[in-house]
Amino acid sequence: AVRRRMAAACARSGRPAESVRLLAVSKTYGPEAVRAAAEAGQVLFGENRVQEAAAKIPECPGHVQWHLIGHLQSNKAAQAARLFDWVHSVDSGKLLEALDRHAGEAGRRLEVLVQVNVSGERSKSGLAPAEVPAVLALGNRLPHVQIRGLMTIPPLGEDPENARPYFRELRERRDGWAAETGLELEELSMGMTHDLEVAIEEGATFVR
Ligand SMILES: *Cc1c(COP(=O)(O)O)cnc(C)c1O
16 A cells, blocks of 8 residues: 555655665564565565664664664664664764774674754754764775765654655755765655655655
């Protein structure tokens, strides 16, 4: 049903269906649910806590890809760098440096997104837009992390249309930062179950 919604939103906005990927969020679900979804063809899974993921991932099929979407403390960066393929929630230069170092030690390369607090809500993690260019420049110099784009979580709201200005702002800022830094920043992780259509219309490449 979610894939049908995604396909309809892609068709409406003139985007190819394969330009948006579905990240199935498996937090609070056990390995048997991941296994069932994987058997049905789902490949990308999202977790928001390192500890929960560390217990779950070894019990899941080896071919699936793991994305960290929750806030990450630097003291868990070593574990995260071994467990995850992507981290969507990089929100400081210090964390990015820690991920780079631990990914290097583990002989891996991590794909990362910089989380941006577009709304400025104090309860939300993510960098203020003014802080983003310095972190992008840092990421550009680090060998074991590849900054692939940006992530945001808009304020909670009943009406998905209320999220549109935040999704649009992330895309517009991305266009500016990509031009400034030379990074492609092609990935936009935005949109959840209730507002994924609006996110796709505004350019999401991952919906969660
Ligand atoms: C839990 C979570 C989601 C999925 O939320 P739904 O409301 O189930 O769609 C998406 N993104 C993040 C960052 C989450 O923590």
